[in-house]
Amino acid sequence: MSKPTRITLVRHGEVHNPAGVYYGRLQRFGLSVFGRELAMAAGRQLRYARPVALYTSPLLRARQTAALIAAQGLNLKPMMTRLLLEVYSPYDGLTQQALASQNWDLYAGAGPEFEQPGDILARVLRFFERIRDQYPGRHVVAVTHGDLIAFSILWAAGLPVTAEGRARLSECGVIAGYPSLASLTTFAFTPGQERPALNHRLAIPGKPSL
Numbered sequence: 001m002s003k004p005t006r007i008t009l010v011r012h013g014e015v016h017n018p019a020g021v022y023y024g025r026l027q028r029f030g031l032s033v034f035g036r037e038l039a040m041a042a043g044r045q046l047r048y049a050r051p052v053a054l055y056t057s058p059l060l061r062a063r064q065t066a067a068l069i070a071a072q073g074l075n076l077k078p079m080m081t082r083l084l085l086e087v088y089s090p091y092d093g094l095t096q097q098a099l100a101s102q103n104w105d106l107y108a109g110a111g112p113e114f115e116q117p118g119d120i121l122a123r124v125l126r127f128f129e130r131i132r133d134q135y136p137g138r139h140v141v142a143v144t145h146g147d148l149i150a151f152s153i154l155w156a157a158g159l160p161v162t163a164e165g166r167a168r169l170s171e172c173g174v175i176a177g178y179p180s181l182a183s184l185t186t187f188a189f190t191p192g193q194e195r196p197a198l199n200h201r202l203a204i205p206g207k208p209s210l
Helices: 033-049 059-070 097-103 117-134 148-156 163-174
Strands: 005-011 053-056 139-145 186-189 197-201
Touching: 005 033, 005 117, 005 148, 033 059, 033 186, 053 059, 053 117, 059 139, 117 139, 117 148, 117 186, 148 163, 148 186, 148 197
Parallel strands: 005 139, 053 139
Antiparallel strands: 005 186, 186 197
């Protein structure tokens, strides 16, 4: 039987954001001190999983996370792809408090030039297809953003890929109800199976490597 192709999506670490801005695709938002610790913890957990490639969103917080993961003995050079970018929405620069009041719905009221959940999932599935073609039977890590991971989980579980559907992530083993910062979600694609198997876990600073 062929080995599954495993793709681990890692959410970036905590961002230094004292003003409480929804940064979205805004530039120059890098990791906080704790965010760096989270990224290193994720790297330690991945060290012995022996990934053969490491991809990242082009945004600074993701690139910094990927670099810190690579520095934990993975010996991989992060490669950027726009398929892993944050959601394209009209809300960049608003306060996080304002978005929390609308339940972090980045999609309602967004014009046709902005992304909807289906657009985001289509990007992720293109990335998955590319990785499965290039690295069959191997393990690849990719650093990306919360909703990309959330919608990928819902798709893999056969649940509705919608903003409202995120409320069902706990049914998929996402204990916090949403992908935590620096969490690791692995999709195992076995040839012949329609959907991948899921494994979701947290990066915990100070814990030994798995």
